[in-house]
Amino acid sequence: MGIIITVNGKKETIEENTRISDFLASKKLNPDKVVVEYNQDILNRENFENSVLWENDVLEILRIVGGG
Amino acid sequence: MDDLFELGEKKMKSRLIIGTGKYSSDALIPNIISESGSQVITVALRRIDFDSKTDNILDHIPEHVQLLPNTSGARNASEAIRIAKLAQAAGCGNWIKIEVISDNKYLLPDGFETIEATKALVKDGFIVLPYISPDLMVAKRLEDAGAAAVMPLGAPIGSNRGLRTRELVRILIDEIDLPIIVDAGLGKPSHACEAMEMGADACLVNTAIAGADNPGTMARAFAKAVQAGREAFLAGPGATSEFASASSPLTGFLE
Numbered sequence: 001m002g003i004i005i006t007v008n009g010k011k012e013t014i015e016e017n018t019r020i021s022d023f024l025a026s027k028k029l030n031p032d033k034v035v036v037e038y039n040q041d042i043l044n045r046e047n048f049e050n051s052v053l054w055e056n057d058v059l060e061i062l063r064i065v066g067g068g
Numbered sequence: 069m070d071d072l073f074e075l076g077e078k079k080m081k082s083r084l085i086i087g088t089g090k091y092s093s094d095a096l097i098p099n100i101i102s103e104s105g106s107q108v109i110t111v112a113l114r115r116i117d118f119d120s121k122t123d124n125i126l127d128h129i130p131e132h133v134q135l136l137p138n139t140s141g142a143r144n145a146s147e148a149i150r151i152a153k154l155a156q157a158a159g160c161g162n163w164i165k166i167e168v169i170s171d172n173k174y175l176l177p178d179g180f181e182t183i184e185a186t187k188a189l190v191k192d193g194f195i196v197l198p199y200i201s202p203d204l205m206v207a208k209r210l211e212d213a214g215a216a217a218v219m220p221l222g223a224p225i226g227s228n229r230g231l232r233t234r235e236l237v238r239i240l241i242d243e244i245d246l247p248i249i250v251d252a253g254l255g256k257p258s259h260a261c262e263a264m265e266m267g268a269d270a271c272l273v274n275t276a277i278a279g280a281d282n283p284g285t286m287a288r289a290f291a292k293a294v295q296a297g298r299e300a301f302l303a304g305p306g307a308t309s310e311f312a313s314a315s316s317p318l319t320g321f322l323e
Contacts, residue, residue, distance in 0.1 A: 008115045027116075033124045034116065035158035042157045060115065064158055066094060066125055067112025067138050068087030068225070068252075068274030 003055040014053060021048040035062050071302060073270055075247055076163060076195040076216050078134060080107045084294045087274025088125060096283060097128040104287035108134045110165060113155050138165040145184035152189050164189060166198040175225045179206035183213060190214035199251055202236035207244045217246050219272060223253025226275040230259040241267045257293030264297025
């Protein structure tokens with residue numbers, strides 16, 4: 001059974017007991033190069049390993065890009 | 069004596085800040101930084117697009133350069149504050165260019181929301197550089213709020229139209245006791261030079277360099293223009309006059 005979370009505004013089904021670090025790895029993202037907002041709070045990188053995702057969680061995953 | 073540009077707690081030689089948007093490839097950026105001599109570089113924060121593979125822009129920015137993330141995308145103060153904190157968490161340090169825009173046609177900044185965001189972020193220890201329309205009263209409120217500089221626009225963002233706000237920027241230079249950084253609309257080196265001759269402390273340029281046929285050469289041209297304008301300002305331009313005034317002696321020859 002999977003759970004449904006919202007990532008960058010889109011619903012996504014993931015496996016139960018997925019940690020944020022697992023989720024980033026599944027997307028081939030380097031955790032040092034992204035910033036994660038977890039249910040509206042900024043999540044420190046040290047906590048990626050011990051944060052487990054639950055049904056209806058909301059993730060924003062952002063990165064630095066070019067800008068003026 | 070060195071003429072250094074003091075901003076935040078930094079003293080810098082370069083008075084040209086460059087943006088990193090609109091380049092066809094981020095790999096061009098190291099050359100632009102080197103040709104421009106810029107010591108402050110703007111970047112932005114965006115949602116990751118899982119469908120397109122892109123590299124990391126920070127890999128292309130040398131460590132000695134001060135990052136200046138902007139809050140582009142923010143439509144009000146609370147969104148700007150949120151983006152500033154995310155940018156800090158992303159490793160950009162504590163400098164932030166506040167950009168609060170809800171007008172999609174001219175991309176003109178919202179002065180009221182900008183002031184609110186500045187107040188909050190200064191309290192949180194950020195070095196705050198707000199992008200504004202050149203409005204004296206907004207600039208005064210920002211000075212009171214603890215902004216590190218004000219960044220009035222020369223013309224709408226990306227328009228390359230030059231220093232259309234000349235008279236209002238001149239008033240800010242005269243009245244505001246903070247660095248004045250002309251940001252947006254400067255399309256050619258002569259525009260930047262003009263702003264510096266008037267006494268602006270620095271210029272921020274993105275589109276005019278990124279959109280040039282040869283961005284590296286244009287970055288170098290802007291750096292020279294900013295430097296020339298600064299030196300002219302320091303030199304103190306002579307008086308203008310309505311009539312001619314001969315440069316060579318008019319007497320004592322072939323009487």
